[in-house]
Amino acid sequence: MKTVEQHIRDVLDLVEPLEPIELDLLRAHGGVLAEAVSSAVSLPQFDNSSMDGYAVAADDLAGASAQEPVRLPVVADIPAGDVAATAVRRGHCARIMTGAPLPRGADAVVPVEWTDGGLATVAVDRPVQPGNAIRRVGEDVEKGTTVLRPGVRLGAGELAVAAAVGRGTVPVHPRPRVVVLSTGAELVEPGSPIGPGQIWESNSYMLTAAALDAGCSAVRRGFVGDDPATVLETVEDVLVQADIVLTTGGVSMGAYDVVKEVLSRLGTVSFDKVAMQPGMPQGAGTVGESATPILTLPGNPVSSYVSFQLFVRPVLRRLRGLAPDPLPAVHARLTAPVPHSPKGRRSYLRAVLEYDGSAGPTPYTAQPATRQGSHQLSALAEANALVVVPEAVTELEEGSVVEVLRLPEAF
Numbered sequence: 260m261k262t263v264e265q266h267i268r269d270v271l272d273l274v275e276p277l278e279p280i281e282l283d284l285l286r287a288h289g290g291v292l293a294e295a296v297s298s299a300v301s302l303p304q305f306d307n308s309s310m311d312g313y314a315v316a317a318d319d320l321a322g323a324s325a326q327e328p329v330r331l332p333v334v335a336d337i338p339a340g341d342v343a344a345t346a347v348r349r350g351h352c353a354r355i356m357t358g359a360p361l362p363r364g365a366d367a368v369v370p371v372e373w374t375d376g377g378l379a380t381v382a383v384d385r386p387v388q389p390g391n392a393i394r395r396v397g398e399d400v401e402k403g404t405t406v407l408r409p410g411v412r413l414g415a416g417e418l419a420v421a422a423a424v425g426r427g428t429v430p431v432h433p434r435p436r437v438v439v440l441s442t443g444a445e446l447v448e449p450g451s452p453i454g455p456g457q458i459w460e461s462n463s464y465m466l467t468a469a470a471l472d473a474g475c476s477a478v479r480r481g482f483v484g485d486d487p488a489t490v491l492e493t494v495e496d497v498l499v500q501a502d503i504v505l506t507t508g509g510v511s512m513g514a515y516d517v518v519k520e521v522l523s524r525l526g527t528v529s530f531d532k533v534a535m536q537p538g539m540p541q542g543a544g545t546v547g548e549s550a551t552p553i554l555t556l557p558g559n560p561v562s563s564y565v566s567f568q569l570f571v572r573p574v575l576r577r578l579r580g581l582a583p584d585p586l587p588a589v590h591a592r593l594t595a596p597v598p599h600s601p602k603g604r605r606s607y608l609r610a611v612l613e614y615d616g617s618a619g620p621t622p623y624t625a626q627p628a629t630r631q632g633s634h635q636l637s638a639l640a641e642a643n644a645l646v647v648v649p650e651a652v653t654e655l656e657e658g659s660v661v662e663v664l665r666l667p668e669a670f
């Protein structure tokens with residue numbers, strides 16, 4: 260059997276970061292920046308006021324007080340967007356709005372709250388420091404500096420900076436297009452009536468949602484039965500719209516394990532047993548003219564989910580142009596024993612991880628779900644972590660300190 264680490268290496272070898280494309284800012288949202296963005300200008304580009312008030316020469320207000328306000332004639336009104344043509348002579352001032360260019364001759368702005376708000380003349384009731392309420396050229400960004408490094412994910416703040424330095428488009432690794440296809444003759448669309456021996460299909464919903472949560476553009480292709488010709492046709496059909504294909508089911512030892520049967524003849528897909536539980540039967544390779552990567556996950560729903568988090572997620576990260584980091588790990592104390600774990604396979608137990616700040620050197624606890632079967636989906640919804648039980652360990656006592664992988668938060 261293959262180790263988990265070996266399979267991670269093998270699946271990562273199938274992919275490279277997607278070729279960067281230049282996208283409009285909002286289409287780039289959630290993408291990963293492929294090249295640095297630097298600013299061709301300084302920000303602010305001109306000295307401007309940070310408050311609504313009056314642009315003055317600070318010396319003119321040296322003697323101002325509440326008892327004896329200084330009165331200055333108001334020679335202009337400067338809104339934001341003004342072309343900075345105004346000048347203020349000594350003994351005069353201009354009314355100015357937040358963001359408007361500072362007029363020549365002025366070296367401070369007095370907020371309107373310190374004045375009587377006059378339009379022809381204004382009374383100012385206190386002195387002001389030179390530089391007060393002025394935003395200087397370049398104090399945010401100096402011309403020529405890098406404002407966004409390659410590899411950053413473009414969220415709200417990043418897009419704001421790109422827009423502020425005047426970029427309408429940015430080069431990004433696009434969101435990977437993931438197509439999810441399940442197989443199984445017993446599957447029925449949720450919402451439809453069900454017959455004997457049938458089950459409602461859940462894997463493709465689960466994996467499409469997980470791929471969306473992982474920053475991809477995911478499409479659920481739904482499910483097909485166990486007819487090899489249909490499976491082959493459907494896989495070939497989805498290749499044009501996919502940077503990566505995920506399938507579920509049909510990869511173990513059964514007489515109708517159609518994915519294994521069809522893909523073994525196509526492309527480079529190989530099928531292995533990985534020394535883990537759940538998620539033992541795995542397939543991976545490339546198919547079609549464009550050598551599209553395909554990962555074939557086991558049909559048992561929990562196996563499929565754990566396979567996604569351990570193998571697919573790092574692959575999607577690499578496609579996105581991110582480091583293919585594994586799930587983040589912490590150490591935690593078990594709040595219940597683990598009575599059995601298969602020797603020679605690493606178990607990943609669904610668990611609830613909680614932080615308990617009062618609890619000494621290991622401030623986390625992990626409560627393993629009571630239902631750990633590969634078919635038992637009920638524990639998945641509330642689990643936020645996977646307890647790792649090493650290959651050589653077959654049981655664990657309550658209180659044991661274990662490695663725990665945090666599952667990604669949705670949204």
Ligand SMILES: Nc1nc2c(c(=O)[nH]1)N[C@H]1C(S)=C(S)[C@@H](COP(=O)(O)OP(=O)(O)OC[C@H]3O[C@@H](n4cnc5c(N)ncnc54)[C@H](O)[C@@H]3O)O[C@H]1N2
Pocket residue numbers: 441442443445446458459460461462463482507508509510511512513516537538539540556557558559560562633634
């Ligand atoms: N003789 C052996 N039998 C099995 C082995 C083995 O090594 N030798 N491995 C077991 C393990 S481990 C797993 S995991 C499963 C994997 O089986 P397949 O990938 O071939 O999946 P299926 O047989 O198609 O389905 C397994 C199970 O999951 C249900 N299922 C499948 N697809 C969906 C779906 N889209 N939504 C919801 N549920 C689904 C299906 O009804 C089956 O109950 O094989 C073991 N057997």
Ligand code: MOO
Pocket residue numbers: 535536537538539540557559562633
């Ligand atoms: O390893 Mo399977 O993936 O037990 O359910």
